[in-house]
Amino acid sequence: MGGRLYASVLGLLQRRPPLVRVVPLSGRYIPKAQDVVVGTVCDVQGTFWLLDIAAPRWAPLHMTGTPWKIDFGETGQYLHVGDSVVVGVEAIENTGRIGVTMLGEGLGKLEGGTIVTISAAKVPRVIGRGGSMITTMTRLTGAEIVVGQNGRIWVGGSPEAIRRVRECLKLIERQGQRSGLTEMVERYLKSSQPPPPPPVEPLSTLVERPAPGTEVFVANPEPDGALFPEGVDGDVPPPEDN
Amino acid sequence: MGSVGAKDVPVLIGEDGRRIDGRRADELRPMKITAGALHQADGSAFVEWGMNKVMAAVYGPREVHPRHLQENNKAIVQCRYNMAAFSVDERKRPGLDRRSQEISKVIAEALESVVFAEEYPRTSIDVYIEVLQANAGTRCAGVVAASVALADAGIPMVDLLPSVAVGKVAGHIVLDLKKEEDNFGEADMPMALVPQSGRLVLLQMEGRLSKAEFATALDMGVAGCKTIYGTMKQALRDRYNVTGSDPTEAGQ
Structure with a gap:
């Protein structure tokens, strides 16, 4: 416009003469062919499922794109609404339809574990250069991690491992613009080993601390079964188990 | 306000030309914008402007509900402007009314004209504007909050959309009316501008302006919008410079 260029999205300017590029800082996941994404089933139809992959639109997963041999109408027996799957993006048709498949290495239905959602713009940081960040996290926590390009990350393993990976992911999401992230995460995980007791103020803000008044109960836990302390009348608030 | 006797009208413009809150005619009320105030939304902004407090949240582009509203060649922009029951002196009956429906519509149309809707066919961009505290000019504050929230959500746009009201109070054209000026003034004219x-x-x-007055008011409003534009851009810059304190930061 008027011999000048204007960005249409909020982002960081990158000058690589003769090109300029704007790296977006936020925004929904925009699917690309070959991407591996984590999706959730949100509708079951006769021959396909509709998946929410955090993209602008739902993605249909046709039954021919699955490892199962299904007859018409049997789709509901394999995947239910709310199930999570790892799928590959096959193609974006010019109607905007997102074709996905479950055939391929590492693709399939997810059982157990937890899904952590972060901004899709931060996914490269979670993977790290040549996968370094993933390796660090898997090595130091023993968790199993599947990263979807759409910002959904499936974490499996022991509850403790899942908890620690989740904290790392939160850390990465908040500190995503900084350099030396892998080292920071490594230091964080090492400093918080061994597990007990719950290490390091767990990234504060999100965790509600008990009000000062309730600390009595935390410091002197009641013996099992006794909900109210002896000798005190009913005006004591029920102990809050933190 | 025909029913109000002349005695009840406060002195809106003093002899020194200052307004009821000490502002000059072309002065804005103080404004503070916080981009990314909500976690759940794709984009959000909180605007405090004079005694207005307005929160905006943007979701999408996402699947359209109900389906029949979907457009095959572009995204639709849906907007809900709502005033909290506690936002005004006398409790407002909650929910949609004629006024909020009108405001929702004009804001949706204003926003639709600045987003590149063709990039996301068959989707919906949903904007929620909640007025928590009102003191005249909430639709302008709503537009400002909504457009910062859209930018925060990473939605491609032509430009941000600053907005302000101009009006005629006690015979003078003034910028950014506050509640008393709105209630007892002669005219109120909200506008939103694409700065570039x-x-x-x-x-x-609302009310009447002569041709000459209208021209003055328009110029004043455009100037006001340019100032607000700067505040909006700064709010978006601030959003990404802030790095919260963190236990692991020590020794970095």
Whole structure:
């Protein structure tokens, strides 16, 4: 416009003469062919499922794109609404339809574990250069991690491992613009080993601390079964188990 | 306000030309914008402007509900402007009314004209504007909050959309009316401007202005919008410079 260029999205300017590029800082996941994404089933139809992959639109997963041999109408027996799957993006048709498949290495239905959602713009940081960040996290926590390009990350393993990976992911999401992230995460995980007791103020803000008044109960836990302390009348608030 | 006797009208413009809160005619009320105030939304902004407090949240582009509203060649922009029951002196009956429906519509149309809707066919961009505290000019504050929230959500746009009201109070044309000026003034004209192109995408008026007064008011409003534009851009910059304190940061 008027011999000048204007960005249409909020982002960081990158000058690589003769090109300029704007790296977006936020925004929904925009699917690309070959991407591996984590999706959730949100509708079951006769021959396909509709998946929410955090993209602008739902993605249909046709039954021919699955490892199962299904007859018409049997789709509901394999995947239910709310199930999570790892799928590959096959193609974006010019109607905007997102074709996905479950055939391929590492693709399939997810059982157990937890899904952590972060901004899709931060996914490269979670993977790290040549996968370094993933390796660090898997090595130091023993968790199993599947990263979807759409910002959904499936974490499996022991509850403790899942908890620690989740904290790392939160850390990465908040500190995503900084350099030396892998080292920071490594230091964080090492400093918080061994597990007990719950290490390091767990990234504060999100965790509600008990009000000062309730600390009595935390410091002197009641013996099992006794909900109210002896000798005190009913005006004591029920102990809050933190 | 025909029913109000002349005695009840406060002195809106003092002899020194200052307004009821000490502002000059072309002065804005103080404004503070916080981009990314909500976690759940794709984009959000909180605007405190004078005694207005307005929160905006943007979701999408996402699947359209109900389906029949979907458009095959572009995204639709849906907007809900709502005033909290506690936002005004006398409790407002909650929910949609004629006024909020009108405001929702004009804001949605103003926003639709600045987003590149063709990039996301068959989707919906949903904007929720909640007025927590009102003191005249909430639709302008709503437009400002909504457009910062859209930018925060990473939605491609032509430009941000600053917005302000101009009006006629005690015979003077003034910028950014506050509640008393709105209630007892002669005219109120909210507008929203696309700064880079100078296009007006929202312009409403209540009351009467002469041709000359209208021209003055328009110029004053455009100037006001340019100032607000700066505040909006700064809010988006601030959003990404902040790095919260963190236990692992020590020794970095």
